[in-house]
Amino acid sequence: MEVTFDILRRRSAAEKPFIQTVTIDGGRCATVAEALDLINAEELADDPIQWERSCKQKKCGACAMLINGRPRLACDTKLSEFRKSRIELAPLKKFPVVRDLIVDRKVIFDDLQKLGAWLDENAEADICGISYEASRCLQCGCCLEVCPNFYPGGEFYGASVLSVSSRLAAETPAEYSKRIYGAYNEHFYRGCGKSLSCKDICPAGIDTERLMVNSNAAAVWKRGKRKKDRQ
Amino acid sequence: MINIIGAGLAGLSAALTLAESGIRCRLISAQHSERAQSVLAEGGINAALDTMGEGDDTGLHFEETMKGGVYLADPNAVRALTENAPAVVRKLADIGVPFNRNPDGSIMLRSFGGQKKKRTAFAQSSTGKMIMTALIDEVRKYEAQGLVTRLPHHTFVRLMTNGTECTGLRIRDTYTGKMYDLNGIVIAAFGGMNGMFPHITTGTVTNSGTAAAVLFAQGVRFANTEMIQYHPTTIGIPGKRCLISEAARGEGGRLLVMKKGYPWYFMEEKYPELGNLMPRDIVSREMFFAKREYGTAYLDMTGVSGDVWKNKLSDLREEIMHYFPLDPKKDFIPVEPGIHYFMGGIYVNIRHETSMRGLYAAGECACQYHGANRLGGNSLLGAVFGGMTAAKNAAAYADSDSGMNEYRDDEPLIAELPAGSDERLGDILAGGLGIVRNSVTIKSALDRLDALQCTVAAEKVRKELGRAMLLSALGRMESRGAHYREDCPETLDEFAGVTVSQLAGGAVRITFEDIPERNDNGSNV
Ligand SMILES: Cc1cc2nc3c(=O)[nH]c(=O)nc-3n(C[C@H](O)[C@H](O)[C@H](O)COP(=O)(O)OP(=O)(O)OC[C@H]3O[C@@H](n4cnc5c(N)ncnc54)[C@H](O)[C@@H]3O)c2cc1C
Ligand code: SF4
Ligand code: SF4
Ligand code: FES
Numbered sequence: 050m051e052v053t054f055d056i057l058r059r060r061s062a063a064e065k066p067f068i069q070t071v072t073i074d075g076g077r078c079a080t081v082a083e084a085l086d087l088i089n090a091e092e093l094a095d096d097p098i099q100w101e102r103s104c105k106q107k108k109c110g111a112c113a114m115l116i117n118g119r120p121r122l123a124c125d126t127k128l129s130e131f132r133k134s135r136i137e138l139a140p141l142k143k144f145p146v147v148r149d150l151i152v153d154r155k156v157i158f159d160d161l162q163k164l165g166a167w168l169d170e171n172a173e174a175d176i177c178g179i180s181y182e183a184s185r186c187l188q189c190g191c192c193l194e195v196c197p198n199f200y201p202g203g204e205f206y207g208a209s210v211l212s213v214s215s216r217l218a219a220e221t222p223a224e225y226s227k228r229i230y231g232a233y234n235e236h237f238y239r240g241c242g243k244s245l246s247c248k249d250i251c252p253a254g255i256d257t258e259r260l261m262v263n264s265n266a267a268a269v270w271k272r273g274k275r276k277k278d279r280q
Numbered sequence: 281m282i283n284i285i286g287a288g289l290a291g292l293s294a295a296l297t298l299a300e301s302g303i304r305c306r307l308i309s310a311q312h313s314e315r316a317q318s319v320l321a322e323g324g325i326n327a328a329l330d331t332m333g334e335g336d337d338t339g340l341h342f343e344e345t346m347k348g349g350v351y352l353a354d355p356n357a358v359r360a361l362t363e364n365a366p367a368v369v370r371k372l373a374d375i376g377v378p379f380n381r382n383p384d385g386s387i388m389l390r391s392f393g394g395q396k397k398k399r400t401a402f403a404q405s406s407t408g409k410m411i412m413t414a415l416i417d418e419v420r421k422y423e424a425q426g427l428v429t430r431l432p433h434h435t436f437v438r439l440m441t442n443g444t445e446c447t448g449l450r451i452r453d454t455y456t457g458k459m460y461d462l463n464g465i466v467i468a469a470f471g472g473m474n475g476m477f478p479h480i481t482t483g484t485v486t487n488s489g490t491a492a493a494v495l496f497a498q499g500v501r502f503a504n505t506e507m508i509q510y511h512p513t514t515i516g517i518p519g520k521r522c523l524i525s526e527a528a529r530g531e532g533g534r535l536l537v538m539k540k541g542y543p544w545y546f547m548e549e550k551y552p553e554l555g556n557l558m559p560r561d562i563v564s565r566e567m568f569f570a571k572r573e574y575g576t577a578y579l580d581m582t583g584v585s586g587d588v589w590k591n592k593l594s595d596l597r598e599e600i601m602h603y604f605p606l607d608p609k610k611d612f613i614p615v616e617p618g619i620h621y622f623m624g625g626i627y628v629n630i631r632h633e634t635s636m637r638g639l640y641a642a643g644e645c646a647c648q649y650h651g652a653n654r655l656g657g658n659s660l661l662g663a664v665f666g667g668m669t670a671a672k673n674a675a676a677y678a679d680s681d682s683g684m685n686e687y688r689d690d691e692p693l694i695a696e697l698p699a700g701s702d703e704r705l706g707d708i709l710a711g712g713l714g715i716v717r718n719s720v721t722i723k724s725a726l727d728r729l730d731a732l733q734c735t736v737a738a739e740k741v742r743k744e745l746g747r748a749m750l751l752s753a754l755g756r757m758e759s760r761g762a763h764y765r766e767d768c769p770e771t772l773d774e775f776a777g778v779t780v781s782q783l784a785g786g787a788v789r790i791t792f793e794d795i796p797e798r799n800d801n802g803s804n805v
Contacts, residue, residue, distance in 0.1 A: 094698075103485075167421035237788050
């Protein structure tokens with residue numbers, strides 16, 4: 050079956066975007082990532098679409114982009130999911146475009162830095178069962194893209210710092226946890242509207258609601274850590 | 281200031297070691313750490329912590345690593361690695377890696393190939409991701425202090441040398457296209473040469489092999505490049521091979537082929553002691569022969585308990601079910617060997633110094649610790665410990681920062697590879713460097729390589745590194761570890777040495793060098 054891609058391209062941030070339409074034999078590739086490789090090898094060899102990828106197995110977050118308007122990982126998006134044979138690809142909108150589908154997600158890492166996302170003391174073994182789940186965050190930015198309250202440069206840092214702060218809080222001995230909880234309150238809790246769009250979109254399947262409930266209990270309601278609810 | 285190329289496990293470990301002793305470094309990487317291949321590691325990291333009541337010790341870890349590598353590794357380096365392993369893993373626990381724990385709180389260990397004791401620490405089946413997350417956060421602390429400067433989306437272009445010595449490097453910002461020259465010591469930590477075999481490795485093509493090829497072209501000596509590990513259990517997924525971790529067998533998975541309609545568990549029959557957990561070179565080779573005779577090989581995990589699936593392999597089951605319409609709790613999984621790890625690479629000594637003064641190398645890009653075959657769980661360890669060791673030895677030569685100087689002239693090495701170029705080279709190399717090799721297939725690959733047309737500079741250097749791999753395989757007229765020659769099936773004493781390759785006067789030269797004698801100061805590197 051033929052599949053047509055409408056790809057939003059841009060040579061550089063300074064230049065005007067345009068849409069390039071390419072049709073390929075969809076039977077030759079299973080995922081959007083594979084389709085992009087095929088397009089670049091055969092259709093646009095002289096002017097390939099620039100996009101970021103690394104692992105090709107939904108474990109690194111590099112290939113996040115808008116696919117029919119939703120932020121998703123190209124390597125985890127199967128062509129067979131789509132009923133129409135026309136697919137739109139565009140760069141994530143909340144981050145500055147570098148070229149074509151590549152955006153600069155620097156703000157994610159800057160916010161983590163500003164949050165002070167590190168341990169001050171040796172970790173204590175996690176009694177909440179949160180650390181493993183939270184450590185799986187890819188820092189892909191899909192959650193930030195859909196979050197109604199996040200904008201780059203703001204004081205609310207979004208769910209990508211929720212994961213990191215949840216891990217750090219889970220492993221910080223209680224007597225040292227003031228700093229990380231304070232940062233969580235200021236840069237996450239206060240700004241989050243709890244719409245949970247982040248939970249629905251997260252390609253790593255991170256249960257952001259569970260992370261929030263856990264962090265809120267400790268940081269906001271000072272209930273102390275909850276005991277392990279999953280091994 | 282010290283320049284580190286690569287922000288995977290080895291690069292982060294080097295940066296942390298430097299920062300902890302107050303030395304500044306730049307962490308230069310094509311992509312952010314979260315995208316490095318290290319996040320893909322699943323099964324675990326080895327250390328003789330002896331928490332399972334089996335009487336394990338670092339001496340046995342040493343012996344089994346040497347034996348697994350068929351005595352091609354530097355015994356003093358391996359001793360340093362294995363003796364320091366428990367401290368490395370404890371440190372990782374201290375920075376918050378959520379290792380699975382025993383009921384008494386100690387770190388739980390699992391069985392892995394080539395090891396008679398449980399020695400592999402793990403965090404379910406995402407060990408690499410868990411270690412990377414903790415290390416990234418730990419290094420961030422020093423970024424805030426200005427000790428570590430990150431340069432993501434910057435790629436290595438070439439070393440700067442004064443003839444014999446490395447004096448710095450040139451890098452390119454892939455977002456702006458600008459190039460910069462940086463002075464100072466360089467630590468190479470850019471990962472394995474996956475991109476020499478695009479689409480057929482379990483790793484990432486971000487590790488394109490070009491950085492290694494440029495070093496080779498600049499005269500840096502490489503070692504054991506013919507030693508390529510095929511992992512026995514991989515599955516084909518869009519655009520690459522996906523690993524099914526050795527943990528699957530460590531936790532009870534069994535390999536089989538169908539013989540006259542019945543499952544034949546060939547590893548268990550042929551190797552009663554370690555069975556499915558023989559070292560990977562042997563398992564992949566046996567699979568190759570079993571498949572040649574009986575067709576598809578399968579992994580049988582139907583005997584794995586629900587508890588193990590839930591607490592130790594949850595991600596693995598989800599992954600398999602994502603790609604295949606089958607449930608590994610009930611169905612056999614069709615598997616094939618796939619290229620997984622490069623034992624060979626930049627030739628380093630026990631201090632991780634390369635043949636070029638001022639240049640160090642660590643992690644999968646370096647040839648260290650694993651000899652002719654790496655044991656599962658030893659490369660995460662080797663990357664962390666190698667990064668630490670390189671950093672410690674480089675630290676003495678750190679100089680003051682002379683900044684980033686923009687370079688605006690011509691640079692032939694930045695021209696993009698023409699479409700399909702890496703596939704063409706990969707196809708030739710794969711033809712000569714399969715699980716089972718012989719002089720005819722290697723020579724025919726060399727002939728095809730000669731005929732390969734190259735237009736841009738990067739293609740030319742990649743071709744010469746490919747030639748070094750093939751000539752190393754041709755020159756090693758024996759079988760050892762991952763290098764199996766049908767035409768020379770014996771392991772021979774005369775080849776118990778390192779295959780050293782070097783580009784000199786435009787030609788690739790292969791020599792064999794002695795492995796260092798074992799001495800008594802191994803752990804002090
Ligand atoms: C699927 C899979 C599972 C594995 N499981 C295990 C396991 O369970 N246990 C185990 O011990 N080992 C395992 N391994 C092996 C192990 O993960 C790797 O050997 C190890 O992580 C390599 O770390 P590294 O730091 O050397 O390289 P990498 O993590 O590959 O990092 C390389 C870095 O260099 C950068 N880079 C690359 N090229 C350039 C360039 N030209 N310019 C600038 N930067 C560049 C990259 O962006 C990256 O930051 C596994 C490997 C794979 C693929
Ligand atoms: S929480 Fe999920 S969506 Fe957000 S950055 Fe992490 S992995 Fe991506
Ligand atoms: S719950 Fe809503 S507001 Fe809060 S981080 Fe998620 S998407 Fe943003
Ligand atoms: S390439 Fe890694 S998540 Fe898609």
